[in-house]
Amino acid sequence: MASHNFSFEGGEILTGMGASWFVSYAYYQHIDKEHTNWDRVATTQPRISKYNKGKDFHKAWLQEIVNMNPLNLSKNTIGLSSTDIKRMANELLEKGDFQ
Secondary structure, three states: OOOOOOOOOOHHHHHHHOHHHHHHHHHHHHOOOOOOHHHHOOOHHHHHHHHHHOHHHHHHHHHHHHOOOHHHHOOOOOOOOHHHHHHHHHHHHHHOOOO
């Protein structure tokens, strides 16, 4: 997981699960139940707990992730490119069912 905290509201929660993992799991939850990249880590249960704890921040996190440095987003262990992550985040924002 990341060795720094994101400096926006709820960033410490997002840091605990990883931005790429968050987008992948949110995509699974809201758009495509066939998408399972998020399940490629051994720590899914603690991350799901953090995901649920941070529900109030999901929309803001997605907006932050869309603007993140692609080089940082590509440093994930779930097999997603930064292009994939940003596309998925935008799709989630367009779906519009976040607080």
